[in-house]
Structures are given as C-alpha cells and as structure tokens.
Amino acid sequence: MMKINLASFEDFGEFSFVLTNKDTSFEGIKFRDGFRADVSLTRDGESSVIVNGTMSGAIFMTCARCLEEYEHNVDTDFLVIYKKRLELTKEDEDNDVYGYDKNIIDLYEYVKENLILEQPLKPVCRRDCKGLCPVCGKNLNKENCNCEKNPKISVMNNMKIDIKTTKKQL
Ligand SMILES: [Zn+2]
Numbered sequence: 603m604m605k606i607n608l609a610s611f612e613d614f615g616e617f618s619f620v621l622t623n624k625d626t627s628f629e630g631i632k633f634r635d636g637f638r639a640d641v642s643l644t645r646d647g648e649s650s651v652i653v654n655g656t657m658s659g660a661i662f663m664t665c666a667r668c669l670e671e672y673e674h675n676v677d678t679d680f681l682v683i684y685k686k687r688l689e690l691t692k693e694d695e696d697n698d699v700y701g702y703d704k705n706i707i708d709l710y711e712y713v714k715e716n717l718i719l720e721q722p723l724k725p726v727c728r729r730d731c732k733g734l735c736p737v738c739g740k741n742l743n744k745e746n747c748n749c750e751k752n753p754k755i756s757v758m759n760n761m762k763i764d765i766k767t768t769k770k771q772l
C-alpha cells in the first residue's frame with residue numbers, strides 16, 4: 603500500500619503517517635519483514651505536494667566475496683515533489699517531479715527506484731570479509747585452509763592473459 607489519497611486531507615498543513623509494505627519480496631528485492639516509509643506531506647500551491655520522509659528496512663543481499671546471504675540495512679531520507687500529471691511540464695520532468703492523477707499519489711514508482719539505488723553494486727557482508735579461497739572454495743570467514751596462495755603468481759598469470767588479448771586485438 604503506497605497510495606495516498608489527497609482528498610482526505612485539509613488544503614494546507616503537514617500530515618505524517620507510516621506506510622508499510624509487509625511483502626517480503628518487492629521488485630526482486632528481498633526484505634526480512636517488509637519495509638516502512640515515514641512520510642509527511644506539505645501542499646505547495648494548487649497542484650503540487652512535497653513528500654518527504656524516511657524509508658527503512660532490512661534487505662537480504664548476497665556477499666560478492668563469500669557468497670553468503672546477509673542483511674543490508676536501508677535507512678534513507680527522501681524528498682520528492684508530486685504535481686498533477688496534467689500540469690507537468692518538460693522542466694518538471696527534467697527536475698524529477700513525479701505526476702499524480704485524481705488526487706491519488708502513488709509512491710510505488712518512486713520507492714522502487716530509490717530502493718534499487720540503495721542496493722550496493724558490490725555488496726559485502728562486512729568490511730573485512732575474507733571471501734572464498736580461490737583454490738579450494740572454503741569460506742575463509744569460517745575456516746582456514748592450507749592451500750598455497752601466492753599472489754605473485756596470480757598477478758603474473760593475469761599479465762600473461764592481458765598480453766595475449768592485446769595481441770589478438772592488433
Ligand atoms: Zn562476505
């Protein structure tokens with residue numbers, strides 16, 4: 603439920619309320635127990651409404667180093683302007699003003715875009731995650747292994763590959 607009916611508010615003033623989405627899966631994003639948005643609305647003239655608030659929730663992500671699932675906490679402030687769709691100008695669109703129809707502000711699109719941006723591109727479960735052993739695949743956060751890891755050799759291997767691809771291109 604991310605729809606706000608403006609008809610149920612007075613003309614001016616600030617209104618605060620909580621939107622909750624109990625779905626644990628939202629546009630491919632997995633939540634521990636949904637997320638909440640604390641929203642406050644302020645009318646700005648005849649046709650615009652300023653919506654600001656915070657979004658919070660715990661998203662399940664897969665660590666890029668150790669491949670374990672972990673919880674990434676989202677807690678972000680936002681401010682967005684909605685304007686009657688019929689009165690939206692090109693300039694509004696360039697300024698990321700969203701449109702609304704028939705007194706209903708639907709935060710769905712905005713929330714979705716924001717949550718997608720909130721996901722780290724390279725998620726890591728913790729800053730010092732040791733990742734997986736490149737030789738035996740063990741999770742080095744949980745156990746050690748005796749594999750020989752020689753960083754010098756792997757760097758040299760990478761260099762060889764680079765030279766080959768460069769030659770191919772020529
Ligand atoms: Zn990790």
Ligand SMILES: [Zn+2]
Nearest residue numbers: 735738747749
């Ligand atoms: Zn190993």
